Amino acid sequence: MTLETDTDKHFMQVALELAQQAQASGEVPVGAVVVQNGIIVGRGHNRPITAADPTAHAEIMAMRDAGSNLVNYRLQDCTLYVTLEPCVMCIGAIFHARIQRLVYAATDPKTGACGSVIDLPAETRLNHHLQVEAGVLAPEASALLKQFFAQRRKTAGRSNHEN
DSSP, X not given: OOOOOHHHHHHHHHHHHHHHHHHHTTSOOOEEEEEETTEEEEEEEOOHHHHTOTTOOHHHHHHHHHHHHHTOSOOTXXXXXXXXXXXXXXXXXXXXXXXSEEEEEEOOXXXXXXXTSOBGGGOTTSSOOOEEEEOTTHHHHHHHHHHHHHHHHHHHXXXXXXX
């Protein structure tokens, strides 16, 4: 867990709003923002279904936006806020972008790569290291995910009974 600063809460709230946008379009509700010097330079939310792109996770979308806005693929001196613990693919991209700090809300016990399933940021043999903070607005992010999957199961159950 981390000490939730007002700044971290503010930027995580923006990420939660992006997660709600993902949910509104039928995507798993995950949102992310990239912040440099207190300014949001990249925003993204899950889009793998709507973009037909398996790499269109919230973190990737936010880093693509930040890279475009900063005209640089290196996002040094940036913090990435994301509502769900990143997966292996996203941690790899975070390393390549040279993100300085990662702040996430909810843990992901099935695919989390920051301690839940594997802890890649703690791997000393890798060439990039970053500060990781977990748990900022975790109850809000978890509730959003639980609501989404409960609704999805309910809808799937209804369609199974209709056949």
